[in-house]
Amino acid sequence: MEEKINIAEVLKNKPQGTKLYNLLYNIDVELDTIVTTGTKTIVWCTDKIDNNDVCHRFYSEFGTIEGYPDGLQILLPSKEMRDWRKFLWKKGDVLVTEDGSVHIIFEKFEDDAYTMFSGKYYYSKDGKKAYSYFRECDDVITEEFTLETEDAAQTYISTIEERLDGKLNRETLEIEKTQSEFKNGDILFVKCKGSTFIEIFNYSKKNGDLYDHASLDTTIHELDISGEYKIFKENIIEIRLATEEEKQQLFDALEKEGKAWDAEKKQIVDLKPKCEFKPFDKVLGRNEKGDVWEAELFSHYKEKSRYPFCCIGFSRKYCIPYNKETAHLLETTDDWEGGEQ
Known part of the structure; x- marks a missing residue:
C-alpha cells in the first residue's frame, strides 16, 4: 500500500495564498495557515463565497476532512494536477x-x-x-x-x-567555472549581470575577482586595454573559454585600435604600420570607418595617441598612401583594399 503523504509537511513552508483544490466541493481554495495542537495538525484554507465573504475550510494533515485522517483525500494541488509528489x-x-x-x-x-x-x-x-x-x-x-x-x-x-x-x-x-583553472593569456567569455565580455585573462585574486590584459564589452562594443579592468566575482553568471569566433571578435576590436595580442610576451602590442610614411608624404586620412577620405601631408607618428598619424592640419586615426592606386578614394567612404593603417 502506498504510504500517505503528510500534506501539512509539504505545505508548511509554502506562502499564504498558495492555490489548492477541494475535490469534494470542486472549488479552488487558498492556503491560510497550519495549526498544530497537542493531538493533531490542521491545514486551514479559505475560499470566497457569495458577496465575497470568506469561508474557512479545515483539513487533516493528510488532506482529508478535519477529524477523519483515514477518509478520502479531498485537498489536492489543483483540479488538473493531483499528484502531491x-x-x-x-x-x-x-x-x-x-x-x-x-x-x-x-x-x-x-x-x-x-x-x-x-x-x-x-x-x-x-x-x-x-x-x-x-x-x-x-x-x-x-x-x-x-x-x-x-x-x-x-x-x-x-x-x-x-x-x-x-x-x-x-x-x-548555473554552471560555475573554477577560475583558478585559467592560465595567463587564456581568452575567456564572461557573462555578467547586464553585460558580456570577451577578455584576455591575466589573473584572479583569491576572492575570485578577475583581472585582464584586454577586455571587450560586447554589450556596448567598448574595448579596454588598460590592464586595470576588474570583474567582480559576484557579478559573474557564466565563465568559459572563448570560441574561435569570439576570439576573432576581440582581435578585430584590437586591430581597429592598432593593437594586437602577443601570446608569447603575454602583452598587448602595437601593430606595425603596413607602410612607412616620411614627412611631407602625400596621404589620405580619416578618423572613423565610414568617414570621407581627405588629402593630407604626413608629418610624424605619435605612437600612444588615439590619432597617431599627425598630418599638416589634422591628426588622423587612419592613414593610407596617396598614389595612383588610391587616388579614386579621395572624398569617398570606400575602404582601401590594402588595409587601413
Missing part, C-alpha cells in the same frame, strides 16, 4: 520521462494549475541514441515527468558538467 518538486530536482529518454532540471511551475513547468539543461535522446541539448525550456508538461532516482540524477548532472566544463550549482542552476 510532483507538487513537492523543488528547484534543482532532476526529472525524467517514463521511458527515460528525456531529462531536465526543475526550476518552477508556470502557473497555479501546476500542469506546466520550466526547467534547464533539457537533455533528450532520439531514436539514433544521439543526444540533443538545450540550456532552457519553458512550458514542459508536468504529467510526462517524474522525479529521477538519486544515482541516475547524479549521472545526468555529471554529463551536463562535462559538456559545460564546470560545476552545476543546484540552487542557482
